[in-house]
Each structure stands twice: as structure tokens, then as C-alpha cells.
Amino acid sequence: MTKRVTATINIGALINNCNEIQSLAEHSNILAMVKADAYGHGACDVAKALEPVVAGFGVATLEEAEALRRSGVESSIVLLEGFNFPHELAIAKELKLDVVVHQMKQLELLLETSCTDIPRIWLKLDTGMHRLGFSLLEWPTVFEKLEQSDFSQPIVVMSHLACADEPNHPQNKNQIRSFLASVEHLPFPKSLANSAAILSDSNLHFDWVRPGIMLYGVSPFDSKPLSPLFTPVMSLTASVIALRDLPAGETIGYGANYQCDKPRRIATVSIGYGDGYPRAAETGTPCMINGVRCSLVGRVSMDMVTVDVSDLDCVELGDQVELWGRNVRIEEVAKHCNMIAYELLTGLTGRVSYQYVRHSVRE
Secondary structure, eight states, X not given: OOOSEEEEEEHHXXXXXXXXXXXXXXXXXXXXEOHHHHHHTOHHXXXXXXXXXXXXXEESSHHHHHHHHHTTOOSEEEETTOOSSHHHHHHHHHTTOEEEEOSHHHHHHHHHSOOTTOOOEEEEBOSSOOSSSBOTTTHHHHHHHHHHSXXXXXXXXXXXXXXXXXXXXXXXXXXXXXXXXXXXTSOSOEEEEOHHHHHHOGGGOOSEEOOOGGGGTOOSSSSOOOOTTSOOOEEEEEEEEEEEEEOTXXXXXXXGOEEOSSOEEEEEESOOTTTTOOTTOOTTOEEEETTEEEEEOSOOOSSOEEEEOTTOSOOOTTOEEEEESSSSOHHHHHHHTTSOHHHHHXXXXXXXXXXXXXXXXXX
């Protein structure tokens, strides 16, 4: 059966990107972010490929952690949102998860039970993002409670920057200052840097770095591309399923919001918002067919998009269309959709077929 839409995941590019991150943060452990199904790349396959070269994995939910363990992943897995109830802590212990502890109720629950099955706890300090984390006022009390208990498991102290993707934002300096003042006297490993911070400031690498989007060859910055040493891991492709020649004045698609200004050749391509390709993609959004950059015209439908192929010397039914990948950067597509690349990657639906390859990034 012919596949309508395929996301090809290049494990070779993934390993290359991870090695590049390690070269940037050569003295740091890598906690690879595989939450949200590894940013749409397939968490279990990604984690199994990365397991030999990283120190652990970050997930958001117990369900994500369970899936990794079922697939055979034995490395450290950090539950980034922690737990809220005793049964969740029990599952975390059974799965031997590291847990992030970010509020007093969690800490109290942890200290009320045997902690020997928790390999490591990550204590999160809120330095200004105000999502998760102990407040600066609560922070000393956390360690008082730990000292008064018989807790002896390894500890990592962490925080998260709200504006790391804007390196000159004053919030960064404020948060870094608060973090350093709060943890520099503590004898524990430290973690602060996500993808943007890894790239922006080597002084923030500390003992653990937490790369996400850059692992997958996508820039965390709005206006700054990644180094060419990094390679997109995903290539999203679909097929040409119809061709038609339209005279000037004809309109295309729902709402008839695109009108041909001159005779145009139009290819209909087998992808739409039902597959996760955004309806917000505007006329002019790029794609590539047979090595030539082309543009979407008209509105994205549930199952199809239409593409102007007037400049192609040859296009036939079944030809493959790259919606994003090595030739059409997902960051560029995201701008045409008024979105961010994270949304595109994590928005793919179950209709997309995945295939995993291991090609050299030099191919």
C-alpha cells in the first residue's frame, strides 16, 4: 500500500547532533529531552538510538516513562513534572525513575515514604519563570527538611530560563543571578541549560545540559539558524496525487482565496491538517519537488494541499514532495504558518507513517 504521508527519521543525523552537543558541553552530562514523543520523532526509537551516548532522558509524564521502560530503555529517566499523589510516586519507584520535586507537598510525600527506589531527585528552583519550582523563600526550608530526614539519594539542583531563546533579554541575567546565589554553596550537581542556553552561554552548561529541539536539528531561536554541523532529523514527505492546468482567473481551494494571475500548473499533494500539516500555512509556504522549491497556493484542506508547479520541467503523479526536512527547513515553514517549529513537529497525527533510517549526514 502506498503511504500518503511519511516522516523519515534519520538516526544518523540524530547521533551526529548529539555528538555536536557533547562537543559544545564536553564536561556535562546530556539529559536528552524525549517528551512529547521525542518532539514528534518517536520517543522509543529515539531513546534506544541515543541510549549509548547520553546520560539519561527527560519525559513529562508517567505514561511517557512507562513506554520507554516497556521498550527496553534502562538508562536514567527523569520525570520532569514529578508526581502529585502517592500512587504516582509508587509507579515512579517501580519504574526506577528520577523525579523532579518542585513543591513542598511533593517533598513531604517523598520523605514520608522509603526513597531507596528513587535513583535521584532533581530539586527545582523557581528563579522567575513561575511555572514549577520552589520559591526563593522556600528554598532553604527544602534543605532543612532533607537534613532532618534520613534521605540519602543523589540530588541535582535545577532551574529553567524563561527567555533563553532571547539571549539579550534582561530576564536571563536576573534568573542566572538568582540561581547561582541559591545553589553555589550546595555540594550537588547543577542543571540550567536547555537548547538555547547550551548555544548561548557555555558558562551555563554546569553538570547536566538538557537539549531538546537542537537534538532534532532545529534551531531554538526565531531568527538565528543552527550551525550547519547540525542536521534536521525528520523529513516529512507526501505524494503528488493529481495535476491540472488552470487558466488565468481561476481560483483554487476552499474559500476561493487564491486566484491564478496567469496560467498555472497545479499539483495536488496528499497531506493536510488531518495529518498535522497546519491549516495556517499561507500561500507561498515552501516545499520541494524534484529538487525545485515550489509554493503552496490556496488553503490547506483536511487531506490535501495544492502547490504551484508551473516552473517544473517535469512533474508526475507519485512524485515525492518534501514539506520540511534538509532542503526545506522547518523553521521557514513555521514562519509562514505564524507558528514555531515545536508545534509542527509535535502536531503530526496518527495518519503519518514513520520510517527510521541511518544515513550519514554527509550523504
